[in-house]
Amino acid sequence: MTVIEMAGAVHDTDLLVQRFEEQRPRLRSVAQRMLGAPAEAEDAVQDTWLRLSRADVDAIDNLPGWLTTTVGRVCLDRLRSGPVRHERPVDGPEEERTAADPGGRDPEQEAVLSESVGQALEVVLDTLGPTERLAFVLHDMFAVSFDEIATVVDRSPAAVRQIASRARRRVQGRSAAPEVDPARQRRVVAAFLAASREGRFEELLTLLDPHVVLRADPAAVRMGGAAETRGASAVAAFFSGRAQAAVPALVDALPGALVIADGRNRLVISFTVTDRIIGIEVVADPEQLGELDLVVDRSEGPVR
Structure with a gap:
């Protein structure tokens, strides 16, 4: 050498x-x-x-x-x-x-x-x-x-x-x-979905950890977006103005969201919450959706 x-x-x-x-x-x-x-x-x-x-x-x-x-x-x-x-x-x-x-x-x-x-x-x-x-x-x-x-x-x-x-x-x-605490997690996710629907970018930032990671499976990527997005600003920008059709749901006992179309589950969003949201997973693959335990969450009231 x-x-x-x-x-x-x-x-x-x-x-x-x-x-x-x-x-x-x-x-x-x-x-x-x-x-x-x-x-x-x-x-x-x-x-x-x-x-x-x-x-x-x-x-x-x-x-x-x-x-x-x-x-x-x-x-x-x-x-x-x-x-x-x-x-x-x-x-x-x-x-x-x-x-x-x-x-x-x-x-x-x-x-x-x-x-x-x-x-x-x-x-x-x-x-x-x-x-x-x-x-x-x-x-x-x-x-x-x-x-x-x-x-x-x-x-x-x-x-x-x-x-x-x-x-x-x-x-x-x-x-x-x-x-x-499940109740706290539900409140954070409900606030995130409401801010997403209404395009409140700054509020989304307050709910996301600075190092949050958004991951999407290949089926979700084909619907638009990247397989992985990192950082609060990038994730907030992606979700701002979206989630219009998302219904609050429990995904494997965790607060999340479910998009239903034509009577079928089309897309699931699951969240990992500590102080803030540190991880988001988007699943659209039909086989994967069939393996999830999904329950529509009525506790937060009607979706606007």
Whole structure:
């Protein structure tokens, strides 16, 4: 290797380290939700770095997504191999909570609530099996797609969706934590649909996490739009003035929307909500639609 080639290799390594460190807070948050103990979470993040350092980085199209699913796989292996130490309640690090609560709580109230949420959620997550826990944490808390999770657990996306749905029902049935409160999720989604129909762009922005991801299946893409759209501004622009025919619905027990035409379900929109909306999935494939548990939601009143 020449001196120039060696210099280039060092530069590439430094760049990879920098990109990994940018994702470390998110990876630590995923690992702590999965494993509970900070020490275990740090070990999982370090294992993820080791796997990245041995991987063909040029073949990785989406590094944040690759790292998230990889740390999930590492955590799943640890959960399956034996008990994990739970040293304290699970709380996402402060840098992960980028969105302010619309309720306007002050920092002291937020800290108290964060602790109570961590305690409640930790108890409930402990009741889930490793695969259920992974599916719930990655999809419902970090908006990882079912297709990506399926590669981690070696199941079909439809099977992963059912696993996550089962885990979600158990969490909602045993926890009053605001992060997974169904009533709060319904209010956020109802407000989003109303703002979308009426073209209130600024209001859409307040309801979306800055890093929100919108994903659409190939059938939905053919109807117009992109397979993936990232960022609050781009997603708000896409939805502004739309959702005219969308009916509020429960999609696998989560608040969402359903478009019905000629007596048939044509399109489903599902949302992942924490403080704000962090993930949106649009499904139009008839076979996929047939696998979803869909219930029209009348609780929000008539659709305007």
